Amino acid sequence: MAIPVMKPLLGEEEAQAVAEAVRSGWVAQGPRVAAFEQAFAARVGAEHGIAVSNCTTALHLCLHLLGVQPGDDVVVPSLSFIATANAVRYCGANPVFADIDPLTGNLTAATVAAAITPDTKAVLLVHQGGVPADVDAIRVVAGDIPVVEDAACAAGSTLYGKSVGTGALLAAWSFHPRKLLTTGEGGMITTDDAEWAKRLRRLREHGMSMSAADRHAAGGAVVESYVETAFNYRMTDIQAAMGLVQLGRLDGIVEQRRALAARYHELLAPLGLRAVADPAYATTNYQSFWVALPEGAPPLVDVLSSLAQDGISARRGIMAAHLEPAYDGHPHAALPGTEELARRSLILPLHHEITDADQEHIVASLARALTLVAS
16 A cells, blocks of 8 residues: 555664674573563553563463453443453453443443443453543442553553553553554553562563563572463563664654644544544544544445555544454443444554655545545
8 A cells, every 4th residue: 555554664773773683692581571661651640560471461461460260240231352351361261342432432330330330340441542441430439449541552542641550450451563652562561569560570471480580580590480370471572672772762653643633633624534633631642533424424344445545545444343253242231332332433554754745646546435434
């Protein structure tokens, strides 16, 4: 496609950092991972960072840490990448789908309250597409039920005037190439609880009492023990080396994306299309720029095909897990907001190489697609 839907911002600095990690001989989890954990946690206002292999494993570890097990319910949005619900199933627990606000794509206090059952062990909310959810309101209705934040898309977004992640009980982050900050693959958990952080580091590394880096630093003979059944969810120093460079770019990336999003809003206004925007209590990093097609619009696949003929790679909007074959037959309440946004939204290209001319072409093509197919 002439205009891809996304493109990570990578340069010579990342290449040099990765090469240095390779030349050092320490390519598995080591000192660069520790440095990245500290730097990322500080950036999002958390006391501790625990780097892992991806955000899905981060979510799994968070739920495992909280003791989620078979017979438990976990409130989740259906409107999210399927990994959110899958992490609940990894624990043998039951995802209970709650509806969302079509304006933000996020769970609300009201939809969470409606989904809580006597067996609810946790609420797993998502800052969808980088738009922060109203966490404080959801915590109120959750009461003593722990709230885990799926912040996969939210690096650089703000909530109540502070970074998403500040004050989070547990937050899980993604560094996939579609995110603003990438390590290729990779993820992070942030928390303010020192004991949880200690256990999470053990859980990601087979339950070992001492990490490989600590064994190396000890200098003498060390025999580790394995204190619980755990997982191999580690990040490598090669990934962390890239992450440290990317973290330094984050503020600039957010600033540029917000400027591009503002221009999209101007161009789309004459079409009367609703697009993702900041909620009153937060700012989004515009990890995804989605547009809701109007009622009576042609099928989403036809609009996407028309855009593709003009060299534009767009995507369907955020998926609804309960409509996928993997969740066929899974019981759920009515989810009208979820199904509306899943059916009517599409994601437009947004990345550092998008030009004014590109945006004008994209919006003109979208207008033409709606008109031509509708007629």
